[in-house]
Amino acid sequence: MSPDIFWVVTATAVAQSFFGVGVLLFGTPLLLLGHDFIQVFGVLLPVSLAINLLQVVRPHAVMDFALYGRILGYTLPPIALFLFLITRVRIDIGLVVEATFFGRIAPEPYRRIFAGFLAASGLALLR
Numbered sequence: 001m002s003p004d005i006f007w008v009v010t011a012t013a014v015a016q017s018f019f020g021v022g023v024l025l026f027g028t029p030l031l032l033l034g035h036d037f038i039q040v041f042g043v044l045l046p047v048s049l050a051i052n053l054l055q056v057v058r059p060h061a062v063m064d065f066a067l068y069g070r071i072l073g074y075t076l077p078p079i080a081l082f083l084f085l086i087t088r089v090r091i092d093i094g095l096v097v098e099a100t101f102f103g104r105i106a107p108e109p110y111r112r113i114f115a116g117f118l119a120a121s122g123l124a125l126l127r
Contacts, residue, residue: 023048
């Protein structure tokens with residue numbers, strides 16, 4: 001494993017264990033800067049799943065299984081569909097994911113720079 005993957009996974013795993021998000025939200029755009037989309041998700045999905053499963057291990061009396069079922073029902077079909085499309089159609093989605101991510105969290109001056117870059121390259125910033 002390359003050092004950049006190790007440090008990104010370590011930092012985002014710590015964030016996820018405290019805040020509930022991190023590995024996929026922050027790790028994906030950071031690793032897409034230098035790695036293939038499928039390779040990134042091959043590393044990040046198992047780590048995120050393991051952290052989430054460790055957080056869910058608690059007394060079952062306090063868990064709302066109906067809520068978890070609805071969440072899975074809404075999230076798993078689109079995830080499966082788009083992972084299928086990306087692996088079969090070979091869409092390079094890295095630039096779109098990075099631009100959307102950095103365009104959302106960046107301060108306003110940087111957002112304009114991203115929007116200008118995307119407009120010049122023929123892409124539109126997702127809003």
